[in-house]
Amino acid sequence: MFSRQVTVLVGHFGSGKTEIALNGALDLAADGVAVTLADLDVVKPYFRSRSARYILAEAGVRLIAPEGENVYADLPIIVPQVRDILRRPRGKVILDVGGDGSGARVLGSLTDVLPTTNIEILVVLNFSRPSTPDVAGAIAMVHEIEAVARVRVTGLVSNTHLMEETTPEIISEGARLAVETGTALDLPVVAAAIHEDMAASVNSDLGCPTFILKRIVKPPFEVQPQRKTVGPLFVLN
Amino acid sequence: MAKKLMKGSEAIGEAAVQAGCHLFFGYPITPQNEIPEYLSSRLPQVGGTFVQAESEVASINMLYGAAGAGERVMTSSSSPGISLMAEGISYCAGAKLPVVIVNIMRAGPGLGGILPAQADYFQATKGLAHGDFRVLVLAPWSIQEAADLVQDAFDLADYYRNPVMVVGDGLIGQMMEPVEFYEDRKPIKELPPKTWASTGWKRDRPKAIINSLFLDPAELEQHNFDLKKKYDLMERDEVRFATYGSVDSADVVIIAYGTVARVCLSAIEALEEDGIKVAMVRPITLWPYPYEAVREVAAKAKDILVVELSTGQMIEDVRLALQRPRPIHFHCRLGGMLVSPEEVIAKVKAIKAGESEAMHYA
Secondary structure, three states, X not given: OOOOOEEEEEEOOOOOHHHHHHHHHHHHHHOOOOEEEEEEOOOOOOOOHHHHHHHHHHHOOEEEOOOHHHHHOOOOOOXXXXXHHHHOOOOEEEEEEOOHHHXXXXXXXXXXXXXXXXXXXXXXXXXXXXXXXXXXXXXXXXXXXXXXXXXXXXXXXXXXXXXXXXXXXXXXXXXXXXXXXXXXXXXXXXXXXXXXXXXXXXXXXXXXXXXXXXXXXXXXOOOOOOOEEXXXXXXXX | OOOEEEEHHHHHHHHHHHOOOOEEEEOOOOOOOHHHXXXXXXXXXXXXXXXXXXXXXXXXXXXXXXXXXXXXXXXXXXXXXXXXXXXXXXXXXXXXXXXXXXXXXXXXXXXXXXXXXXXXXXXXXXXXXXXXXXXXXXXXOOHHHHHHHHHXXXXXXXXXXXXXXXXXXXHHHHOEEEEOOOOOOOOOOOOOOOOOOOOOOOXXXXXXXXXXXXXXXXXXXXXXXXXXXXXXXXXXXXXXXXXXXXOOOOXXXXXXXXXXXXXXXXXXXXHHHOOOOEEEEEEOEEEOOOHHHHHHHHHOOOEEEEEEOOOOOOXXXXXXXXXXXXXXXXXXXXXXXXXXXXXXXXXXXXXXXXXXXXXXXX
């Protein structure tokens, strides 16, 4: 994952695209890679990549997203800089696309500027979500996204979890279903995302590489002495 | 059924289906659009009907019709949309119709903003619309509780033949948590058949007429007395709350509801580690309000702190609960900003140190 110059994250609503995009961008920046994260989410009104703008700026990640009071707008705003970075990618580029077919439709409007090489288009799958309870649901989601986004998906990311109630079994079973989906669609599972707290207890043979996540997107329930308040939507630590 | 990771809006929608609600009428507004979106695809799977109405006014009147025909029915909206439904909700109360209304509250007044708030407390509990009526108001603090309370709301609405409202701040609509639905869930009330419903007259019972118009003042007076009896029963039987922390000897008792109470609970746990004893009373029903619970815990606490995402609407009920003048400390965030545990910790420490200015009520 994040092996190509441009990484596009698509998938069903609430599958974890934003969490993976933020983690990927921060990991790359920590390795000294110039990275641009474009927030194309026109679906969900809270918990978007743009809410992490302060921590992204601090890490040296360039964020392309609506600015000023439009950060909070529930309007389908796609800023023009998105087209520019896709025409002339500099460093690594990550696109965090909104959920389901309705969110992926935005990608369809960018097909004229999407690079044809050195790009990975990844569907994030969480089999604990009601919209993709099984392999058939995941296959249907991939087909729907390909149809409206007018792109070919190049790989899958397994991200099955139940937040604090995640068990190693849930992660393994999710990876197994992702591999099964990949086999049916002839797509590789490029990574299984695993929360850092779970990394030690998960069976190492998931049939795909692993990607260790920190939880970044979350509501402000827990005490966080190093809280970076990034507005009302969520906090980062 | 295995646990699913659900957005609050999806869980609320699924809870309605699990409760046997096959009809949803609504009009979109952020931050609750995922409720109608979920039900627009889910209801056809169970033979139900979803209608995106032309307005909130139309939606609530569709509920009136469906409930009058004896069906379980729900709508959802966010603050300004609930204001538009107000007249229809009063009609439902007047016609004794069981309807479930979900309000995922956003910041106001006016169009306000799309971020979380608890600014509709007065609206929900005191002044929803014209006429002498009440709605039962349930306030979940988690996605699981939202799913549970929505199912209870249908039973309570049917039992009392009255509108029931479920209120959550925007986070309850938007955040994701694990949720479980229980296949063997039983109704929380014994529910008689809806012989009052307008289901077609076959001369086998008195005519069922659904109406809130009473031309005869004596009849309307009696109707009002009958409604009052019902509200008295709700006040006696339906109060729900939860208590946390050092309820028998608190330095400070916090009164908070919804997701704000979760923030406060984290603060309480951190404060206990510092040796500061804090209790919390969390109203789960905002109406009827848990006056006795607040009074009892507050009586054993040195100081009282109310935390809300409004400028202090719940303080009125806390004052009623106390039954005597006592200083009340208050902390809030507004406009869609959220309270953090650190703010609550700092406020409690300030109260302990005598550095927090309390509000004094004569």
